[in-house]
Amino acid sequence: MKRREFLKNGFLISIGGVLIPKTILSCRKETLFEESSFSGKVIIIGAGAAGLYAGYILKSKGIDFQILEASNKYGGRIGKNDSFADFPIDNGAQWLHGKNNILSDFILSSNTKITLDDTENMYWFKNNLVKELPKNPEIFDEDNLPDVSFQQYANQKEFGDDYKYIIENLAGDQGASASKLSAYWNHQEEINWVSGDDDYKFEQTYFDFIETQIAKPINNEIKLNTIVKSIDYSSEIITIIDSNNQKYTANKVIITVPISILKKNKIEFTPHLPNEKTEAFSKIGMGAGMKVFLKFSTQFYDDNIVGGSICAAYANEKIGKIGEDNVLLAFIMGEQAEYLTSLGNDDAITLKLLEELDLMYNNQATKSFISSYVNNFTNKPFIEGAYSYSTINIGNSREKAAESIDNKLFFAGEAMNLNGHHQTVFGAAETGYREVINILKNNK
Amino acid sequence: MKKLILYFFFTSLTCYSQETKLSISYEYIYSPQFDKSIQTYNFDRPFLKEKQPLFINGIHSNFNHTFKNEIQLKQGFSIGYSYFRSQANNLNFNNTLYLHFIQLGYLFHYQNSKRLIGFYENIQINCVLGGLFKNINDQATQFEEHRFKSLGIGGEIIGLIGYNFQKSDRLSPFISIGYSPYYFCPNTEALLNDSKGLIINPWVNYFKFNLGIAFKIK
Known part of the structure; x- marks a missing residue:
């Protein structure tokens, strides 16, 4: 090869080496929809974690939106009570389950204080408190589980x-009764769980974090006390009417209300939602749930008590908090929550729990009892339950429920989470941004 | 014993080798699936001011060995390693992604000394093993008490053109392009974006481009 030819070839190779990557690089943006062409308005129904996070993302993209919330506060199933004890307590969601999730990143970057809750369980077994059970009840993460209830599979x-109540506690973690939660489908959905196993508690509350970091920046776009009654999506512009007959219009609507509200058709859709959709809603479970906080003069109880027949899970509320008050949380789900709700009033609920604790701890509960606070999600008019669970034969109902309709109605909320993070606050937040992506993706 | 095995290995390489080369190169990678996951991560985390960079620039090193042969098309084997890093430093939150690939492959080396003096071409077919890891604030992310990782396997085909200087053939610059269909365990998206719902298919394709220099050992 002559020198001239070599130089020519070398030059071409060098130009190619520099230009090809540069050309491809220029097409590669660091974020999705850097320049979104969507200029319409989005209305979000529900100011829980999903709705707030969807709003937060829309705000960051400069897209016009409004959040309509039925109750008089934002947060949905996340709340706070700072008058019951000398430390703030979480009315609703309180544990951050694992750290591989979007809110954990937010918590770290905002320097929000959280503490690992690594307390051990004590089991109420054969009328005794024991540290270990004769048989390990963790049988629900095996392969080849049948599509039967937790209770049936345990049998x-x-x-x-x-x-019975040890199993009830395992189901209660999933917001369900052991008789209704599918061993197979619960496991299938848990396979996707990637957040991690450790539980963390907030030094303040989950609500404080959500309020400070997510809700406050979009506070002006949240309209409280607005009960949506109907959604007409028959034309290009979607019309929403609230209980005061006030009309709202939007190009896209993200519906983030709890699955219980959708199951009970509390929002009228025109045209009607497809049968496939309503069937999917009906297959997603949503059981009763309540949290009862019991304040005592002394801490006579263990940090976690599992297996009570009235309440299958008690937890020391003071873990991770800065304060002196002795507060025990009774975390009650499914049939146990239904039973306590049927007692009709908070005093009766408290009495039943004290009876059980007296039995466990030689009458120390009643002696040192100071006061209680009952937060029953079953009775909350815009929530009506704890959180979604996987029923027997649920199949792909979550996928069907989460599908958008006519590129106009989008569905978010913990029940619509498809990556195993349903039942969690960050799982709800994930669906919020997912639906914003779906809106923008279809409107490039 | 180890020394003995190494002695025989290198002796056999020396006896039968035509050429042994070590190379180091800049590697450019383009994978639409990685891009989409990181873009989604950046999209849904407006609270992080510094965006997570895409996997684009990396380094690659390679050891290849061709056997003695009388014809112009020679054959040999190749072992390579590629490394990519993506780091975003935000207040209280430093997220670093590491992507490693190991390539084990067979290569065909062609050099026509009459027509294109100095130039040679390699075609390489590799088996690729890869790992994706994440550190937050310099600590490895954990899942079920183990390091959270996503491992994968794939194939790779690479075309390379290099040039041997006539005066000293110890050094030879080269460029190469490659394509790999690659299968990651389904944790990839979870690791990149804490999600599994947006990009369901664990198949990843990537294209790569290398520009580097090879050192002839023998």
Whole structure:
């Protein structure tokens, strides 16, 4: 090869080496929809974690939006009570489950204080408090589980009546009764869980974090006390009417209300939602749930008590908090919550719990009882339950429920989470941004 | 024993080798799936001011060895390693992603000394093993008490053109392009974006481009 040819070839190779990557680089943006062409208005129904996060993302993109919230506060199933004890307590969601999730990143970057809750369980088993059970009840993360309830599967595995409320606690973690939660589908959905196993508690509350970091920046766009009654999506412009007959219009609507509200058709859609959609809603479970906070003069109880017949899970509320008050949380789900709700008033609920604690701790509960605070989600008019769970035969109902309709109605909320993070605050937030992506993706 | 094995290995390489080369190169990678996951991460985290960079620039090193042969098309084997890093430093939150690939492959080396003096071409077919890892604030992310990782396997085909200087053939600059269909365990999206719902398919394709220099050992 002559020198001239070599130089020519070398020059071409060098030009190619520099220009090809540069050309491809210029097409590669660091974020999605850097220049969004969507100029319409989005209305978000519900100011829970999903609705707030969707609004937060829309705000960051400069897109016009409004959040309509039925109740007189934002946060949905996240709340705060700072008058019951000398430290703030979480009315609703209180544990950050794992750290591999979007809100954990937000918590770290905002320097929000959280503490690992690594307390051990004590089990109420055969009328005794024991540290270990004769048989390990963690049988629901095996492969090849049948599509039967937790209770049925426990029976098949010969966990007798002694384990009934231990199993009830495992189901209660999933917001369900052991008789209604599917062993198979719950496991199928849990396979996708990537957030991690550790539980963390907020030094303040989950609500404080959500309020400070997400709700306050979009506070002007949240309209409280606005109960949406109907959504007409028959034309290009969607019309929403609230209980005061006030009309709102939008190009896109993100519906983030709890699945219980959708199951009970509390919002009228014109045209009607497809049957496939309503069937999907009906298959997603949503059971009763309540949190009862009991304040005592002394801490006679263990940090976690599992297996009570009235309440299958008690937890020391003071863990991770700065304060002196002794507060025990009774975390009550499913049939136990239904039973306590049926008692009709908060005093009766408290009395039942004290009876059980007296039995466990030699009458120390009643002696040192100071006061209680009952937060029953079952009775909350715009919530009506704890959180979604996987029923027997749920199949792909969550996917069906989360599908958008006519590129106009979009569905978010913890029940619509498809990556195993349903039942969680960050899972709800994930669906919020997911639906904003879906809106922008279809309107490039 | 180890020394003995190494002795025989290198002796056999010396006896039968035509050429042994070590190379180092800049590597440019383009994977639409990685891009989309990181873009989604940046999109849904407006609270992080510094955006997570895409996987674009990396380094690659390679060891290849061709066997003695009388014809112009020679054959050999190749072992390579690629490294990419994506780091965003935000207040209280430093997110670093690491992407490693190891390539084990077979290469065909062609050099026509009459027509294109100095130039040679390699075609390489590799098996690729990869790992994706994440650190937050310089600590490895954990899942179920283990390092959270996403491992994968794939194939790779690479075309390379290099040039041997006539005066000293110890150094040879080269460029190469490659394509890989690659299968990551389904944790990839979870690791990049804490999500599994937006890009469901764990198949990843990537294209790569290398510009580097090879050192002839023998």
